Amino acid sequence: MDLSVTTELTTANGTSAFVPAPASPYQGDIARYWDQEARPVNLRLGDVDGLYHHHYGIGDVDHAALGDSGDAAYDKRLVAELHRLESAQAEVLLDHLGLIGRDDLLVDAGCGRGGSMVMAHQRFGCSVEGLTLSAKQADFGNRRAHELGIEDRVHSRVCNMLDMPFETGQAAGSWNNESSMYVDLHDLFAEHSRILGVGGRYVTITGCWNPRYGQPSKWVSQINAHFECNIHSRREYLRAMADNRLVPQAVVDLTPETLPYWELRATSSLVTGIEEAFINSYKDGSFQYVLIAADRV
Ligand SMILES: C[S@@+](CC[C@H](N)C(=O)[O-])C[C@H]1O[C@@H](n2cnc3c(N)ncnc32)[C@H](O)[C@@H]1O
Ligand SMILES: CC(C)=CCC/C(C)=C/COP(=O)(O)OP(=O)(O)O
Numbered sequence: 001m002d003l004s005v006t007t008e009l010t011t012a013n014g015t016s017a018f019v020p021a022p023a024s025p026y027q028g029d030i031a032r033y034w035d036q037e038a039r040p041v042n043l044r045l046g047d048v049d050g051l052y053h054h055h056y057g058i059g060d061v062d063h064a065a066l067g068d069s070g071d072a073a074y075d076k077r078l079v080a081e082l083h084r085l086e087s088a089q090a091e092v093l094l095d096h097l098g099l100i101g102r103d104d105l106l107v108d109a110g111c112g113r114g115g116s117m118v119m120a121h122q123r124f125g126c127s128v129e130g131l132t133l134s135a136k137q138a139d140f141g142n143r144r145a146h147e148l149g150i151e152d153r154v155h156s157r158v159c160n161m162l163d164m165p166f167e168t169g170q171a172a173g174s175w176n177n178e179s180s181m182y183v184d185l186h187d188l189f190a191e192h193s194r195i196l197g198v199g200g201r202y203v204t205i206t207g208c209w210n211p212r213y214g215q216p217s218k219w220v221s222q223i224n225a226h227f228e229c230n231i232h233s234r235r236e237y238l239r240a241m242a243d244n245r246l247v248p249q250a251v252v253d254l255t256p257e258t259l260p261y262w263e264l265r266a267t268s269s270l271v272t273g274i275e276e277a278f279i280n281s282y283k284d285g286s287f288q289y290v291l292i293a294a295d296r297v
């Protein structure tokens with residue numbers, strides 16, 4: 001396979017665009033996976049307010065807002081509640097970026113459909129550049145930015161996050177929101193460390209297997225197979241950061257805060273079949289939902 005060429009693609013508005021060929025056969029598989037993804041649990045939640053996420057939720061369920069499961073509008077309220085918890089997750093990630101000015105650049109590595117990027121721009125007024133392997137996702141994110149009139153400040157592109165198109169030290173902050181399980185962590189953190197200015201902030205929210213459990217549990221293996229990803233251990237994150245001038249300022253175990261989201265989701269009509277693996281692995285201690293915020297030193 002020739003890995004150096006570009007591939008021609010027809011975009012949503014009918015124009016032709018060239019996207020880089022995948023850096024590896026695996027990345028080609030992941031690009032295809034996200035190009036084909038259209039799960040109602042993601043699209044219906046995004047339709048609530050136009051912020052489309054591909055990550056999970058945190059926080060307590062608002063039972064007063066959810067109300068009684070008996071009435072006709074319950075399904076709509078349930079969708080809105082799951083979406084609120086997913087947006088709350090992104091707010092917590094943004095809380096850990098520190099002080100970001102209007103002239104700063106933020107980088108969303110593995111940006112999905114771009115919901116977190118819009119939230120970051122709305123909060124800080126800064127520019128946000130997103131990278132995804134999926135041309136469909138980049139196109140979707142750019143269309144949303146255009147609809148919101150922020151296309152000059154919020155931009156997605158098809159690009160490998162291990163080889164980012166930014167100058168050394170150009171970014172004030174960067175993050176991976178549930179996207180680091182698709183890459184080698186040493187390669188990933190070396191690249192974040194390169195694009196971040198000294199004093200810049202890196203944040204990740206991720207699922208990782210717990211070294212205290214021993215090895216990845218059957219539930220973790222099931223999640224890997226479901227998403228074609230390779231979940232790393234908590235120890236690997238901390239070691240790869242330390243090796244790449246990223247010094248943790250906060251390590252937060254969000255596992256107790258994500259369980260209510262999963263337990264609510266498991267009762268909904270939008271289940272995808274992976275709920276049991278998340279709930280069981282969080283409960284048996286083999287898997288953790290973790291935020292790590294690190295300073296580039
Ligand atoms: C689970 S989604 C998370 C999307 C987004 N961060 C969010 O919170 O909604 C994983 C994303 O990682 C991206 N991804 C995986 N490997 C990548 C790579 N090597 N370079 C760039 N993006 C990658 C996928 O294209 C996808 O957009
Ligand atoms: C925490 C871990 C291990 C995450 C794996 C990466 C992933 C696929 C996240 C959610 O995407 P999604 O929002 O498209 O998934 P779903 O359709 O299940 O909501």
Ligand SMILES: [Mg+2]
Nearest residue numbers: 041042054055
């Ligand atoms: Mg989802």
